[in-house]
Amino acid sequence: MADLVVNDAIVIPDELITWTAVRSGGPGGQNVNKVASKIDLRFELTKCEQLTDAVKARLRANNASKLDAEGRVCVTSSATRDQLKNLEDARDKLAAIIRAALFEPKKRKATKPSYGSKLRRLDEKKRNSEKKRDRRGDG
Numbered sequence: 001m002a003d004l005v006v007n008d009a010i011v012i013p014d015e016l017i018t019w020t021a022v023r024s025g026g027p028g029g030q031n032v033n034k035v036a037s038k039i040d041l042r043f044e045l046t047k048c049e050q051l052t053d054a055v056k057a058r059l060r061a062n063n064a065s066k067l068d069a070e071g072r073v074c075v076t077s078s079a080t081r082d083q084l085k086n087l088e089d090a091r092d093k094l095a096a097i098i099r100a101a102l103f104e105p106k107k108r109k110a111t112k113p114s115y116g117s118k119l120r121r122l123d124e125k126k127r128n129s130e131k132k133r134d135r136r137g138d139g
Helices: 053-062 083-102 115-135
Strands: 017-022 038-043 073-077
Touching (some): 073 083
Antiparallel strands (some): 017 038, 038 073
């Protein structure tokens, strides 16, 4: 296979990506027990020099369920009954996962509630209090 192009600046070498074809689960007719069309693709995240440490950390945090014991990112595809199409789909999924980790989320700025929102909150609390007070049958 060729190198995986994530974007204009990042190209993942093919040596860091390994894949195996396995039998797909579920119903499939006559070929279900003969054809290995499901793709199990693994990406060596720790050996990748194209990604910064911050991107690797975001990748690990966002995709913890996709990591195996050795720290590789595991992607599977069994969308079609064609092995090569599933391989392309798995490579596209991996590129999308890496692209998502490239963007650093904005830091949240703490803000104070506005005067109007405070008044609306207190007014709502007062209305709820009156509603519940009216429901009580003191006596």
